[in-house]
Amino acid sequence: METILKIRNISDITNKLTPHNSDLTKTTREQVTVEKLILKKFEDLHSCLRVNQNLPELFKEQHIKYLKDNLFYLPSSYESLDASQTWLCYWIVHPLSLLGVKLEDSDKSNIAKFLGKIIFRCQSPEGGFGGGPSQIPHLAATYAAVNALIILGTEEAYKIINRQKLYEFLLRVKQPDGKFAMHTGGEIDIRGAYCAISVASLTGIMTKELVDNTAEWIVSCQTYEGGFAGCPGSEAHGGYTFCGLAALVILNKGHLCDNQALLRWLVQKQMKMEGGFQGRANKLVDSCYSFWQAGAFPIIYSLLAKDGHILLDHLFDERALQEYILICCQHPQGGMLDKPSKPRDIYHTCYSISGLSIAQHFLNEKHVLGSYRNELVVTHPLYNIRPDLVAKGLIYFRNFNSGGST
Amino acid sequence: MSDSSSDECDTQHVLFKNRPEWSDVTPLKQDDGDEPVVLIDYTEEFEDCFDYFRAIVQKKEYSDRALQLTKTAASLNPANYTVWQYRREILKSLGKDLHEELDYIGKVILKQTKNYQVWHHRRIIVEWLQDPSKEKYLTEEALAKDPKNYHAWQHRQWAIKTFNLYDEELAYVDQLLKEDVKNNSAWNQRYFVVNNTTGFTEQILNNEIDYTLGKIKLLIENESSWNYLRGLLVHDKKGISHNKKVADFCETLYNEGNRSPFLLAVIVDMCSEQLTYDGGDGDSIYTVMRAKELCNDLATQYDTIRAKYWVHMAETIEKQAKEQDIQDTSSSTK
Ligand SMILES: [Zn+2]
Numbered sequence: 001m002e003t004i005l006k007i008r009n010i011s012d013i014t015n016k017l018t019p020h021n022s023d024l025t026k027t028t029r030e031q032v033t034v035e036k037l038i039l040k041k042f043e044d045l046h047s048c049l050r051v052n053q054n055l056p057e058l059f060k061e062q063h064i065k066y067l068k069d070n071l072f073y074l075p076s077s078y079e080s081l082d083a084s085q086t087w088l089c090y091w092i093v094h095p096l097s098l099l100g101v102k103l104e105d106s107d108k109s110n111i112a113k114f115l116g117k118i119i120f121r122c123q124s125p126e127g128g129f130g131g132g133p134s135q136i137p138h139l140a141a142t143y144a145a146v147n148a149l150i151i152l153g154t155e156e157a158y159k160i161i162n163r164q165k166l167y168e169f170l171l172r173v174k175q176p177d178g179k180f181a182m183h184t185g186g187e188i189d190i191r192g193a194y195c196a197i198s199v200a201s202l203t204g205i206m207t208k209e210l211v212d213n214t215a216e217w218i219v220s221c222q223t224y225e226g227g228f229a230g231c232p233g234s235e236a237h238g239g240y241t242f243c244g245l246a247a248l249v250i251l252n253k254g255h256l257c258d259n260q261a262l263l264r265w266l267v268q269k270q271m272k273m274e275g276g277f278q279g280r281a282n283k284l285v286d287s288c289y290s291f292w293q294a295g296a297f298p299i300i301y302s303l304l305a306k307d308g309h310i311l312l313d314h315l316f317d318e319r320a321l322q323e324y325i326l327i328c329c330q331h332p333q334g335g336m337l338d339k340p341s342k343p344r345d346i347y348h349t350c351y352s353i354s355g356l357s358i359a360q361h362f363l364n365e366k367h368v369l370g371s372y373r374n375e376l377v378v379t380h381p382l383y384n385i386r387p388d389l390v391a392k393g394l395i396y397f398r399n400f401n402s403g404g405s406t
Numbered sequence: 407m408s409d410s411s412s413d414e415c416d417t418q419h420v421l422f423k424n425r426p427e428w429s430d431v432t433p434l435k436q437d438d439g440d441e442p443v444v445l446i447d448y449t450e451e452f453e454d455c456f457d458y459f460r461a462i463v464q465k466k467e468y469s470d471r472a473l474q475l476t477k478t479a480a481s482l483n484p485a486n487y488t489v490w491q492y493r494r495e496i497l498k499s500l501g502k503d504l505h506e507e508l509d510y511i512g513k514v515i516l517k518q519t520k521n522y523q524v525w526h527h528r529r530i531i532v533e534w535l536q537d538p539s540k541e542k543y544l545t546e547e548a549l550a551k552d553p554k555n556y557h558a559w560q561h562r563q564w565a566i567k568t569f570n571l572y573d574e575e576l577a578y579v580d581q582l583l584k585e586d587v588k589n590n591s592a593w594n595q596r597y598f599v600v601n602n603t604t605g606f607t608e609q610i611l612n613n614e615i616d617y618t619l620g621k622i623k624l625l626i627e628n629e630s631s632w633n634y635l636r637g638l639l640v641h642d643k644k645g646i647s648h649n650k651k652v653a654d655f656c657e658t659l660y661n662e663g664n665r666s667p668f669l670l671a672v673i674v675d676m677c678s679e680q681l682t683y684d685g686g687d688g689d690s691i692y693t694v695m696r697a698k699e700l701c702n703d704l705a706t707q708y709d710t711i712r713a714k715y716w717v718h719m720a721e722t723i724e725k726q727a728k729e730q731d732i733q734d735t736s737s738s739t740k
Contacts, residue, residue, distance in 0.1 A: 016711070023625050026553075027588035074446045081446075082456075083486040088444040114443035121437050133437045134460050135488040185491055187526040224597055224637030230556070233563050233602075235594040237556065263715075264671075268629060272711040281590040281629045283554065315718055317711050 005319040005369040007056065007327075008275075010046050013039065016273035027282050034284050037340040038274050041328045054371040056326035058356070059334060063349065064099055066334030067092050070346055071111065083131035083138075086122055086145035089115055091350040093151045097386050098357050098376045112152050119145050120160050127165030127172075137169050138183045143195035146202060147385055150393040158396050167205045170196050178213030179231075189230040190221050194243035198383055201250050202390070204397035215253040218244050222257050225281065226265030236265060238279035238292040245296050246382045254303045263300055267316055269293050274328070275320030276339075277355075286338045287329040287348050290355025291384065294321055298358065298381040314367070318359040322369035325356045354379050419451055422458040427471060433457035434464060452482050463492055468499040477510075484518045490527050504535050512544050519548045525557045529564060541565035546578075553582055554591045563598055575599045587621055590630040597637055606641035612651075614638050619655050626659070632668040636675070647676035647692050657691070667709035674700050678723045681730050694727045 017039070018031050049055050071092050081088060093115070121133040122145060128137030129145035149157040173181045173192065180192030193214055200206040220232045221244055227236030228244030245262065248254050269277045269289065277289035294316060301311055329336045329352050335344035336352040357376040360368050368375050380387040422428045434457055438445060448456075459479045462472045476493040479486060497507060511528045518524050532538055541562065548558040566572055576599055582592040604610045615638055621631045639646035647653060653676065659669055677697035680690060701720035705713040 012710075023587075025586040025588050025625075027586055071443055072445065074444060076447045076449050076452070078446045079448060079452050080483055080485060082448075082452075082483050083488065085444055085446075092444065110441070111443065114439070114441050117439040117441070118443055121439065130488065131486075134434075134463070135486070136491060138487060182522075183487060183491070185494065185530075186487060187522055187529075223594065224640065225594075225633045230560060233567070233598045234560050235556065235591050265633075267712050267715040270711055272709070275711075280554070281633060282588040283590070309722070311718070313714055315715050317714065320711060 002366045002372075003368070004372070005322065005367055007045070007049070007323055007369065008320065010042060013042050013273055018273070030284060034339060035273055038285075038324075038328055041340055042323075045327045054373075056323070056370050056374075058326060058370065058374040058376075059330055059332070060099055060373070062332070062334030063330075063336075063353070064096065064101055064334070066331075066344070067096050067099075067346070067349065083135060084141065084144075085132040086119060086129055086141045086148060087131075088346065089119065089148040090144040090151070091346040093148050094379075094384065095350045095353040097151050097389070098353050098379060100377050112154050112156055115148060115152060116156055116160055119149060123160065123162065124169070125165075127162060127167070127169030136183055138186070139170075139173060139180060139192045139195040140182060142166070142169070143199055146199040147383065150202060150383075151385055151389055153389050153392055155396070158393065161203055163203050163205050163397070163400070166199065166203065167207075167210070170200060170205075170210055174210065176213075178211075178215070178217035180214075190218060190228060190240045190243045190247075191230070193218055194247040197247045197250050202383065202393055202397070204394070204401050211251060215248055215251050215256055218248055219256045222262070226258065226261035226263075227269075227280075228257075228262075235280055238269060238277065238289045241266070242292045242296050245299050249299050249302065250382055254299075254306075259300065259303055262296075263315065266293060266296055266300070270316050270321070271324075274324050275317065275322075276324035276328070277321070284339065285324065287325060287336060287355070288338065288351040290321060290325055291351040291358065294318075294355050294358045295379075295381050295384065301363075311363075314359075314362050318362070318367050319369055321359045322356060325352050325359075326370060326374070354384055421451065421454045422475070423454055428458060431458060431461050431465075434460035436460070455479050455482055459489065459492075463488075468496045470500070472496055473500065473502070480514070484514065484521050484524055487523050490523050494527070494530060504531055505537075507531050508535065508537075508540065512540070515544065516547060516551075519551060519555055520557060522557065525561050529561060532565065538565045538569040538571060541569075542571060549582075553586060553589050556591070559591050559595065563595070566599075567602065572599055572603050583621065587625050588628055588630055590633075593630045593634045597634065606638065611638060611641055615649065615651060619651070622655075626664060626666050626669070629668060632672065636672065645679050646672070647679050647690075665703070665708045667704060667712075670700050670704050670708060673697075674704075674719065674723075678719075678726070681723070681726045694723060697723050 017035055018028060020032060045056055074088065119129065122129045122135070122141065124130055124137040126137060129142040130137050131141040146161060149160055172184060175181065175188065179188050180196045181188045182192050197211060197214065200210055221228045221230070221240065223229050223236040225236040227241040229235055229237060230240045245257070248257060271278055271285045274285040276285040276287060277293040278285055279289050279292070297314060297316055300315070304311060328340050329348070331337060331344040335346070336349040337344045338348050353376065357379045358381065360366060360375055361378050366375060377386055379385065380390045383390055423433060436456065455475070455478050458475055462475060473493065473496045476489050476496065479489045480493065497504065508531050511524060511531060515524045515528060532541060542565070545558045545562040548555050566575060576596065579592050579596045579599065582589050600606065600610060600614065615635070618631055618635045618638065622628065622635070635652070639649060639652065642649050656669060656673055660673065674697050677692040677694065680692050681694065698720045701716040705716035709716065
């Protein structure tokens with residue numbers, strides 16, 4: 001089934017504005033400020049809609065150019081991400097793949113070589129990947145590197161991963177009670193569990209020993225609100241909730257957490273006026289949660305299906321989310337932003353595009369806002385990689401295990 | 407030479423390659439390959455510093471000048487975990503004064519409050535010293551800038567839990583909630599304290615419910631206080647619909663015409679709970695029919711952004727009710 005969604009009426013948006021003088025907390029003041037910026041964006045779009053019925057439009061060409069430019073050159077403002085260079089690769093190649101970019105073979109090979117080289121240099125002799133050349137291995141950097149290589153999808157890329165050493169690294173940062181440190185001597189939180197489980201499952205090196213007690217530890221991070229925190233006791237948060245849920249489901253232990261409370265919390269994180277998601281209760285909308293929060297929904301659907309619940313539609317408002325991303329978060333020259341008034345960056349570009357893809361697809365249906373030219377390729381909600389590329393990688397490494405390939 | 411924080415910031419930065427005391431070290435360039443990708447256009451200062459950092463790591467040099475270098479490197483990129491890890495190795499091997507380090511990292515944190523590495527460094531130094539006496543104060547300074555800073559709360563919880571510093575914490579939380587009743591991090595901290603000290607005994611539960619209902623009265627449209635209320639009621643063995651105080655509170659609000667989605671959502675839960683409790687009162691106001699009607703009201707009028715969820719909830723409740731009926735019938739015919 002294919003549905004073209006039409007945007008909400010402006011009155012549907014204005015009647016959801018937070019009343020100005022309802023209270024004078026800092027939270028409300030900041031919320032009111034953001035709503036004003038967003039209302040302006042919606043109003044501008046509505047006035048253009050009279051001339052062009054296909055709005056809002058995804059600026060595909062501009063995003064592709066922005067991402068490709070950044071693939072080769074990043075301004076010095078990215079120095080703060082010098083310890084996240086494998087992430088920079090992933091944040092660029094993934095949205096390009098969702099935008100359906102089919103590069104020339106020569107370009108592809110060049111990019112593969114470039115990426116191969118830089119990621120190879122990031123790979124540590126002790127296993128795992130660091131955030132850049134000669135940085136010590138780190139679980140998040142490892143996750144990003146493995147994802148980027150699987151997106152490249154070539155044998156050359158797969159072969160870069162030293163699986164034996166990777167496994168040794170994962171065991172080294174594993175703690176006896178099931179959790180994972182981000183690096184030797186590093187901080188411990190739920191990201192570590194997700195990153196470790198994700199790369200182990202993708203590269204076929206999962207063992208019982210590696211994830212002993214991990215599911216139980218993850219479940220202990222679910223809070224009274226229903227979402228997951230970074231560690232037991234902390235506050236429910238969108239990024240950590242995605243990590244907790246995705247990790248549990250990869251382990252086939254999704255039933256261990258309270259799904260009903262989780263779903264209740266997740267739906268509550270969608271902002272009624274803005275349409276996008278917030279990361280925590282009473283915080284501001286932010287486009288990266290378009291993936292971290294909305295991406296949890298397809299995972300929940302799979303759990304509900306196991307319990308015999310047949311869903312006919314998304315459980316969040318996919319139209320409002322697409323409105324937020326397309327109307328409020330696109331930079332006219334390409335790239336996406338957290339919210340109006342913020343600068344564009346590749347992190348928010350990656351997760352806005354990922355979230356847009358999640359919103360546009362429900363099972364095999366398409367629910368696209370604007371024209372069909374806006375449609376993106378599907379993403380796998382557990383790994384945030386295209387499902388065909390996940391399958392291809394899994395097959396490659398399975399054959400590897402059974403000695404079919406070297 | 408001490409590792410005090412006198413230099414760099416104010417005076418003109420001298421590149422390491424121009425410093426005579428570094429002339430014996432050959433800088434080590436980052437190996438980007440011939441045709442690099444995601445190449446950052448580093449400033450000269452950044453590149454210079456990290457060229458020397460790579461060189462000393464390769465030499466495994468643990469010295470005062472190396473310690474000083476890590477400070478410059480960390481100021482250029484506080485997210486570089488390799489720098490912090492190496493700095494800790496130097497501190498250990500030189501047996502440095504860790505109180506001085508604690509002061510230094512405290513200053514860095516207040517400039518860089520949203521960064522995993524600086525808080526982690528702080529935690530390790532506190533662990534080494536076994537001295538948590540400054541942690542509450544430091545986190546309060548960070549929270550004064552942003553009362554929802556996730557890292558600061560996480561660090562504070564760690565210090566409180568590890569060193570048993572629960573005293574006065576509820577008063578602090580109360581203060582923050584007086585400043586901003588929508589501060590969800592403060593509500594979460596309240597739960598953390600009660601859960602790890604008294605636990606939710608009947609009396610504590612009662613007090614907490616009073617406190618929360620009082621805050622809801624102040625501001626009804628507040629997800630945080632309703633979430634906390636629900637979190638409390640989970641500990642009520644009788645279930646959420648059998649707490650008379652809460653039920654009366656909600657019914658009064660409803661009868662006064664309040665249709666806050668948070669209120670309606672709680673009443674839906676009270677109704678659907680009847681399904682799982684045997685032999686609910688025949689004349690209870692919490693019925694499946696009422697739950698379905700409320701879900702419908704939420705979907706069409708009061709919480710339309712979550713319309714699909716409320717439709718799903720209505721269906722789920724209906725389905726559960728049918729299953730319950732079948733069970734009841736089959737057990738009564740036995
Ligand atoms: Zn964001």
